[in-house]
Amino acid sequence: MDRETLHRFLHDMLLARAFEERAAQEYSEGNIAGFLHLYPGEEAVAVGVIHATEPGDYIATTYREHVHALVRGIPPRQVMAELFGRRDGVCKGMGGSMHLFDRERRFMGGYAIVGETFPVATGIAYSIALRQLPEAVICFFGDGAVNQGTFHEALNMASLWKLPVLFVCENNHYQIGTEIHRHSAVVNVYKRACAYNIPAEKVNGMDVINVYEATRHALTQIRAGNGPQLLEFETYRFRGHSMADAGSYRPRVEVNSQTGRDPVETVIHEAKLGYPTQAEIAAAGPDLVEQLVGHSAAVGHFDDRHIEAVRDEVKRIVDDAAQFALSSPPPTMDDAWSSLYCNRQHETLTGAA
Amino acid sequence: MTETLQCWQALNRALDIEMSSDESVFTLGEDVGLYGGTYRVTEGLNAKYGEWRVRDTPISEGGFTGLGVGAALTGMRPVVEIMTINFALLALDAIINMAAKIPFMSGGQFPMPLVIRMPGGVARQLAAQHSQRLEHTLMNVPGLRIAVPATPQDAYWQLRQAIASDEPVILLEHELLYFEPGEVDLAAEPPPMHQAAIRRTGTDLTLVSYSRMANLAAQAADLLAKDNIRAEVIDLRSLSPIDWDTCAASLHKTHRLLVAEEDCRFAGAGAEIIATLNERCFYDLDAAPARVAGLDMPTPFNAELEAASIPGVSDIVKAARRLVGREKPL
Numbered sequence: 001m002d003r004e005t006l007h008r009f010l011h012d013m014l015l016a017r018a019f020e021e022r023a024a025q026e027y028s029e030g031n032i033a034g035f036l037h038l039y040p041g042e043e044a045v046a047v048g049v050i051h052a053t054e055p056g057d058y059i060a061t062t063y064r065e066h067v068h069a070l071v072r073g074i075p076p077r078q079v080m081a082e083l084f085g086r087r088d089g090v091c092k093g094m095g096g097s098m099h100l101f102d103r104e105r106r107f108m109g110g111y112a113i114v115g116e117t118f119p120v121a122t123g124i125a126y127s128i129a130l131r132q133l134p135e136a137v138i139c140f141f142g143d144g145a146v147n148q149g150t151f152h153e154a155l156n157m158a159s160l161w162k163l164p165v166l167f168v169c170e171n172n173h174y175q176i177g178t179e180i181h182r183h184s185a186v187v188n189v190y191k192r193a194c195a196y197n198i199p200a201e202k203v204n205g206m207d208v209i210n211v212y213e214a215t216r217h218a219l220t221q222i223r224a225g226n227g228p229q230l231l232e233f234e235t236y237r238f239r240g241h242s243m244a245d246a247g248s249y250r251p252r253v254e255v256n257s258q259t260g261r262d263p264v265e266t267v268i269h270e271a272k273l274g275y276p277t278q279a280e281i282a283a284a285g286p287d288l289v290e291q292l293v294g295h296s297a298a299v300g301h302f303d304d305r306h307i308e309a310v311r312d313e314v315k316r317i318v319d320d321a322a323q324f325a326l327s328s329p330p331p332t333m334d335d336a337w338s339s340l341y342c343n344r345q346h347e348t349l350t351g352a353a
Numbered sequence: 354m355t356e357t358l359q360c361w362q363a364l365n366r367a368l369d370i371e372m373s374s375d376e377s378v379f380t381l382g383e384d385v386g387l388y389g390g391t392y393r394v395t396e397g398l399n400a401k402y403g404e405w406r407v408r409d410t411p412i413s414e415g416g417f418t419g420l421g422v423g424a425a426l427t428g429m430r431p432v433v434e435i436m437t438i439n440f441a442l443l444a445l446d447a448i449i450n451m452a453a454k455i456p457f458m459s460g461g462q463f464p465m466p467l468v469i470r471m472p473g474g475v476a477r478q479l480a481a482q483h484s485q486r487l488e489h490t491l492m493n494v495p496g497l498r499i500a501v502p503a504t505p506q507d508a509y510w511q512l513r514q515a516i517a518s519d520e521p522v523i524l525l526e527h528e529l530l531y532f533e534p535g536e537v538d539l540a541a542e543p544p545p546m547h548q549a550a551i552r553r554t555g556t557d558l559t560l561v562s563y564s565r566m567a568n569l570a571a572q573a574a575d576l577l578a579k580d581n582i583r584a585e586v587i588d589l590r591s592l593s594p595i596d597w598d599t600c601a602a603s604l605h606k607t608h609r610l611l612v613a614e615e616d617c618r619f620a621g622a623g624a625e626i627i628a629t630l631n632e633r634c635f636y637d638l639d640a641a642p643a644r645v646a647g648l649d650m651p652t653p654f655n656a657e658l659e660a661a662s663i664p665g666v667s668d669i670v671k672a673a674r675r676l677v678g679r680e681k682p683l
């Protein structure tokens with residue numbers, strides 16, 4: 001891991017946390033309404049996975065997807081404006097928090113019906129395989145989604161036809177208020193993949209470097225034409241299921257033990273260890289390990305001042321995004337009709353009633 | 354003797370009473386147990402009846418609704434809660450291919466005492482996938498009964514009747530009505546499950562509606578009355594079957610028909626209501642029947658557009674005024 005990559009992780013993890021906490025605040029102030037599912041606690045998964053992808057890869061995800069969108073590069077302004085339901089939102093205020101789509105960045109949607117990402121991702125992968133392109137699809141889903149029929153149907157097809165899809169389970173142990181032992185007969189999600197002959201692994205999802213490495217490895221296999229892979233990331237959501245849920249069904253001891261594993265604190269800790277730059281690694285020569293150890297001990301590359309500077313930066317970004325969203329106009333009914341009929345080029349038989 | 358209950362409480366009471374008096378009644382669905390139900394309908398029942406009779410399920414709508422069908426075949430009385438109607442789309446095979454058809458295909462051998470409860474409707478900015486109504490989808494299925502309670506009293510009565518019925522019954526509950534209070538008489542003798550209720554009598558037009566829109570129709574009628582337009586408000590309470598007699602008798606008196614529905618206009622419940630009443634009451638009508646309905650558009654997330662995509666009280670008032678000639682036609 002070189003310092004530039006680690007810096008990007010640090011930045012995105014802090015941005016993710018700040019963005020979501022701001023969204024919660026805007027919800028409390030009435031600027032955001034509807035279902036709002038937040039991601040604090042799970043940042044390492046989206047950040048690690050998406051940083052391991054290429055721009056040509058596709059992403060299909062759930063309703064808990066603001067951070068995935070940000071890491072993929074959708075400007076925070078456009079994500080926040082969508083949460084506000086405004087015209088400058090990435091979907092013009094038609095979709096809202098649970099339905100972020102960005103065609104340009106191959107962000108293929110936030111889906112709010114649990115289990116929808118499996119077939120959609122499989123279909124995208126099918127078209128990649130058919131055209132023999134070097135791309136891959138990332139399919140995000142929660143632990144609760146694996147009991148939907150689409151999980152089994154899609155995994156079977158993806159494996160049968162060796163499709164380039166990486167199934168990524170964000171296992172936060174809960175399906176709203178139902179803990180995983182009460183919703184699944186097999187609580188190790190990765191074990192289910194073996195029923196479809198799909199290589200799978202369970203990974204600590206609270207450590208972004210782990211997540212990144214595991215994803216890179218899996219994507220290498222997939223790009224080599226070996227068919228789908230599945231990664232189960234163990235993680236935890238610090239908040240309730242959505243802003244409408246206090247999460248009070250979770251024992252205090254459980255929440256406390258998990259917040260002790262805060263992925264943002266973990267990345268800060270790792271950053272402070274002082275990783276070398278890529279040039280330094282190259283210059284280090286054969287006795288890499290020895291030199292790295294010495295290097296880390298001698299220099300703290302990212303000190304507290306540096307980390308505070310990143311915090312300030314993401315705060316500015318989030319303030320700006322919220323300001324932008326607040327001043328963006330609402331969409332018009334014409335925007336709505338033209339979204340509905342975006343693919344109807346020849347004639348319009350029915351219009352507004 | 355009546356008491357004031359919110360809709361969710363009325364449903365909770367109905368379920369509790371049926372469960373305590375009949376051991377074959379059980380309920381299942383996502384988060385109905387420990388959590389007490391998304392809209393609190395099953396609150397306290399898990400503690401009282403245990404996990405076998407108040408079962409938290411995985412997210413497997415097709416599976417657990419089909420499980421309800423299987424249990425009903427043996428004479429159990431399952432009450433399946435589908436967290437919202439939007440997820441019932443994953444259970445349509447169990448509902449349409451199985452529950453509605455097994456009694457028929459078996460030549461009448463099997464009862465189907467299955468109740469499927471599902472919240473639906475446009476709530477507050479839940480976006481296109483979570484704001485559906487879909488009554489037309491289910492109305493088009495012979496073999497199902499569809500109850501659409503608008504008041505806590507009807508919610509109480511109709512859930513109890515649905516559980517007691519040997520037919521598959523869908524209870525369409527509106528998400529915005531759960532926390533609306535109303536007077537409920539727990540002991541009163543209920544009308545038949547499908548009988549329409551005349552919420553207000555009038556002579557100038559018949560305003561037919563159901564579920565939350567029936568409440569808006571009643572508010573519209575209050576406003577119209579100030580203008581000396583007397584609307585008769587019919588709350589259908591059931592969309593399958595529909596109580597045509599009550600509607601026809603009203604039209605015989607008012608000669609004008611306006612239907613208010615929240616669902617999309619195209620091929621919706623209103624289309625069926627108007628077609629049938631046209632066939633049946635053509636010579637009673639003094640004007641072409643009219644509809645106030647939702648736009649033929651998925652529900653936009655933005656709050657203003659969302660509100661504009663479904664009828665409000667003022668839309669009903671305007672359409673009624675037009676129908677009685679107080680306002681220029683469109």
Ligand SMILES: Cc1ncc(C[n+]2csc(CCOP(=O)(O)OP(=O)(O)O)c2C)c(N)n1
Pocket residue numbers: 064112113114115141142143144145146170172174175176241383412414436440443
């Ligand atoms: C088909 C379907 N059923 C039920 C729901 C309601 N629902 C929304 S999220 C959720 C829990 C999903 O849990 P999980 O897959 O673990 O994802 P998490 O929210 O924990 O990220 C449920 C039951 C839904 N959206 N879609």
Ligand SMILES: [Mg+2]
Pocket residue numbers: 142143144170171172173174175176
């Ligand atoms: Mg989960």
